[in-house]
Amino acid sequence: MATLSITGGQVLLPDGTVTRADVLIDQEGGEILEVGPDLAGEETLDASGGLVTPGFVNGHSHVAMTLLRGYADDKPLESWLQEDIWPAEGELTAEDVRVGAELGLLEMIKGGTTAFADMYFEMPEIVDAVDRAGLRARLGHGVVTVVKDDAGAREDLETSLEFAREYDGAANGRISTAFMPHSLTTVGREYLEEFVPKAREAGVPIHYHANETVDEVTPIVEDRGVRPLAYAAELGMLEPEDFVAHGVHVDESEIGLLAEAGTGVVHCPASNMKLASGMAPVQRMLEAGVTVGLGTDGAASNNDLSMLDEARDAAMIGKLAAEDASAVPAERIVEMLTHRTADAIGLESGRLEEGVPADLAVIDLEEPHLTPAHDLVSQLAYAAAASDVRHTICDGQVLMRDREVLTLEEDAVLERASEAAESLVARAEE
Ligand SMILES: CSC[C@H]1O[C@@H](n2cnc3c(O)ncnc32)[C@H](O)[C@@H]1O
Numbered sequence: 001m002a003t004l005s006i007t008g009g010q011v012l013l014p015d016g017t018v019t020r021a022d023v024l025i026d027q028e029g030g031e032i033l034e035v036g037p038d039l040a041g042e043e044t045l046d047a048s049g050g051l052v053t054p055g056f057v058n059g060h061s062h063v064a065m066t067l068l069r070g071y072a073d074d075k076p077l078e079s080w081l082q083e084d085i086w087p088a089e090g091e092l093t094a095e096d097v098r099v100g101a102e103l104g105l106l107e108m109i110k111g112g113t114t115a116f117a118d119m120y121f122e123m124p125e126i127v128d129a130v131d132r133a134g135l136r137a138r139l140g141h142g143v144v145t146v147v148k149d150d151a152g153a154r155e156d157l158e159t160s161l162e163f164a165r166e167y168d169g170a171a172n173g174r175i176s177t178a179f180m181p182h183s184l185t186t187v188g189r190e191y192l193e194e195f196v197p198k199a200r201e202a203g204v205p206i207h208y209h210a211n212e213t214v215d216e217v218t219p220i221v222e223d224r225g226v227r228p229l230a231y232a233a234e235l236g237m238l239e240p241e242d243f244v245a246h247g248v249h250v251d252e253s254e255i256g257l258l259a260e261a262g263t264g265v266v267h268c269p270a271s272n273m274k275l276a277s278g279m280a281p282v283q284r285m286l287e288a289g290v291t292v293g294l295g296t297d298g299a300a301s302n303n304d305l306s307m308l309d310e311a312r313d314a315a316m317i318g319k320l321a322a323e324d325a326s327a328v329p330a331e332r333i334v335e336m337l338t339h340r341t342a343d344a345i346g347l348e349s350g351r352l353e354e355g356v357p358a359d360l361a362v363i364d365l366e367e368p369h370l371t372p373a374h375d376l377v378s379q380l381a382y383a384a385a386a387s388d389v390r391h392t393i394c395d396g397q398v399l400m401r402d403r404e405v406l407t408l409e410e411d412a413v414l415e416r417a418s419e420a421a422e423s424l425v426a427r428a429e430e
């Protein structure tokens with residue numbers, strides 16, 4: 001058995017306490033063997049002066065949208081999508097998606113993210129990139145039917161279902177899948193009625209954008225006579241394995257539905273602020289027992305994929321939304337950064353204990369902005385940055401050692417992405 005020990009650091013345990021310990025990993029099995037004092041593996045990673053945390057989990061992204069980072073800023077969701085993003089995405093090639101995904105994966109690894117959920121197009125390219133980069137992911141092909149004729153809509157839906165069936169368990173089990181209708185307004189009711197049962201038969205979860213803006217909620221209430229998540233429940237899209245992105249404009253009845261169903265909500269504070277979509281009632285959802293995770297959304301509405309930025313944003317806006325400085329405290333944020341999001345998206349990750357997948361990050365603490373070390377949970381929630389990550393490990397494999405990413409060639413990824421982005425934007429603006 002090949003073993004790896006992470007030594008000399010402080011370790012963040014699942015109950016939120018921090019203790020001085022080493023971590024021993026079975027690299028072939030990809031599991032944590034032990035957390036305790038004086039553990040020696042065949043290979044060693046130095047964590048002295050650092051905090052060993054579970055790898056961060058990004059519960060909602062469109063990883064290849066890195067190519068559109070900074071392309072269309074300062075607009076609200078509807079006009080951003082309709083006037084800029086969808087026309088540009090109409091020009092995307094499979095190669096663009098691969099190159100954009102590689103850039104996003106590189107950024108995630110550098111920021112300590114080891115698992116994520118992603119909805120996009122050309123998903124086999126993303127499978128391949130994830131396989132080689134070494135992360136864990138739940139992936140799905142995003143379906144939009146509103147702009148298509150019946151044949152085009154069905155093809156899109158079949159693609160999503162077929163992708164979910166074919167790739168579940170890929171990359172040695174690191175890839176799971178989901179059926180991913182884009183939202184409750186961009187996929188027609190007749191299609192959801194037909195395909196949701198098919199997703200259930202295939203045994204895959206369902207992931208979609210929900211209650212992101214007022215403009216998305218109003219037509220559902222007007223056309224269907226119920227709130228969006230009641231509509232989702234009618235369609236059978238609110239099951240314990242399902243998860244929705246955003247959940248900004250949810251009322252008390254919908255919070256109750258989410259809590260009762262056990263459906264996860266992935267909160268995307270940076271995207272919600274940038275597009276001025278609104279403030280999600282995170283504290284209310286937590287109090288009601290909803291599984292709330294965290295996600296970046298795509299780099300075109302964020303504009304980065306740093307989960308540590310997301311954590312700080314979630315804490316700040318969570319307090320503002322609740323008008324209560326004690327709301328969404330650091331301990332809850334750190335849970336959301338790690339195992340709560342893993343639970344929301346149905347991946348086994350985000351905990352640092354014996355017998356679980358070895359998905360970890362080591363954060364350098366000896367930095368001015370992380371000194372003094374009164375409370376390391378507070379440092380993680382409010383003060384740490386992606387650039388403080390020293391090592392990243394997923395499934396027992398070292399993806400980044402001493403800030404050098406081992407599974408992707410950083411210079412080449414940056415060069416290919418810059419070229420692809422320039423060409424994409426030129427085509428989109430032709
Ligand atoms: C059909 S693949 C996914 C689709 O979603 C678009 N997208 C990116 N960010 C958001 C957001 O915040 N709300 C709704 N849709 C979003 C992305 O550009 C793709 O077209």
Ligand SMILES: [Zn+2]
Pocket residue numbers: 060061062209245297298
């Ligand atoms: Zn999204």
